[in-house]
Amino acid sequence: MVQPSGPGVYDALSAVRRLLDELEFPFEFASAAAARRERDELLALLDLYILPRLEHPDAPLLMTVGGPTGSGASTIVNTLVGEIVTMPGVLRPTTRIPVLVHHPNDTAWFTTSDRPGWYGGEPALVERIASERVPAGVALLDAPPLDSVAASIRRPALEAIVAADLWLFITTAARYADALQWDLLGAAAQRRMSVAVVLNRVPAVAMNEVRSHLAELLAGRGLPNATLLDVIETELTSAGVLPSEAAEQVMRWFTDLAGDEQARTVIIRRTLHGAVEAVLGRLDAVLAGAGEDVFDQPTRDSLLSAASDVRRAWEDAA
Structure with a gap:
């Protein structure tokens, strides 16, 4: 429990x-x-x-992966899973409805309830994908971009953050100081939501400076203990995911979390x-x-x- x-x-x-x-x-x-x-x-x-x-206390940890337009959230989800489960692309925003990816053994948690939200609910509001590559006990929710001007996209994006046990916030060297996302991060901090941050697409020469500034901003918004991970700017592999050397930090963090039930319980x-x-x-x-x-x-x-x-x-x- x-x-x-x-x-x-x-x-x-x-x-x-x-x-x-x-x-x-x-x-x-x-x-x-x-x-x-x-x-x-x-x-x-x-x-x-x-x-x-409260109704589903033993359900998998729900981790929403979301950030501003073009931050690479879908690519991070695909990299964590190890295959293309949510489609990145040229058109923006790519993700127009949330995509929920979970282990097949966890399917019942997300399909048997008529309560609003991600434990069941209206199928049209979220695409559900079962994948053997996702560890049991963790579900990934790829959210639409948080800064979309279209209410039909922005609303489910914000709801995906509210619904999460853990927000994996994705930002980039070019977008990490945008005001909107900091308002949302501040609100998450006020309700003591668990947050981890991926600083994506950062030129190697700027990594230390950008990472240090982002850490200062997180501390100033009440998130001094948020896990901060970084991904150096790089080309995707032929499989459409980040190369292993670029994704090493993120993958190690995710693997450790997926393998530690007690850590997931603490987060929830x-x-x-x-x-x-x-x-x-x-x-x-x-x-x-x-x-x-x-x-x-x-x-x-x-x-x-x-x-x-x-x-x-x-x-x-x-």
């Missing part, structure tokens, strides 16, 4: 989710608009990650605990900051009581 569980925790969080979903905002005050946005983000976190992970527990604490903290902040025009007293009391039930159930199950 990867976290405090039991029906009490799940039921208490489900009650919070139901109350949030029932909220109405009949007035277009600024505070109501802010509360609505916060409500929608909390629902996404509950639906896409917390409730599915950290991300889940951080997500639950983020929901409770943000809910408290919304209730404290919103006036009577947003929440009447009965609604406020119900949400406070439900949040209290979550904290009590979490402590009892620990």
Whole structure:
């Protein structure tokens, strides 16, 4: 078991989710608009990650591989798997819907549930591929580019990050300082999400300088302990993957993770605990900051009581 569980925790969080979903905002005050946005983000976190992970505590670690357009996320996924499972190419963005790659023995985890998210859900929203080359216990989710201007691409990209136990963030020497991705990394840090970073396509002569600057940026955004891996700029092999010498760091890290169940459990527990604490903290902040025009007293009391039930159930199950 990867976290405090039991029906009490799940039921208490489900009650919070139901109350949030029932909220109405009949007035277009600024505070109501802010509360609505916060409500929608909390629902996404509950639906896409917390409730599915609590419902499936022993499911494989879900690692989302994602970054800005042209960062090479699909190539990293193909390199980790050892064959072309998600198609890189000239057109941008190449990945238009998430591609989920998992071991055949793990198929049932991702096809038997009707809950939104990656454990089942609507097949059209994600392409699922079973491959013997992916270690059992780990699933790779190749996300669409995070900076797409098309909402139909950007939304599943952001949802893929929210749904993950671990975000393998891919960036390049040319794109690592872009503002959008740092906003997303900052949000991930605030909810204590597990993050590893691949600095891809870096000229050898600039590696030390770029890597040092990126490490400083990560520390400044609350991610001083994020694993930082690098890939020197190089040509792909005839098989469409990175050559072994260029991918050595990334492959060694991934192989070690796939072979260490305890390490995967620690990652899942950290991300889940951080997500639950983020929901409770943000809910408290919304209730404290919103006036009577947003929440009447009965609604406020119900949400406070439900949040209290979550904290009590979490402590009892620990």
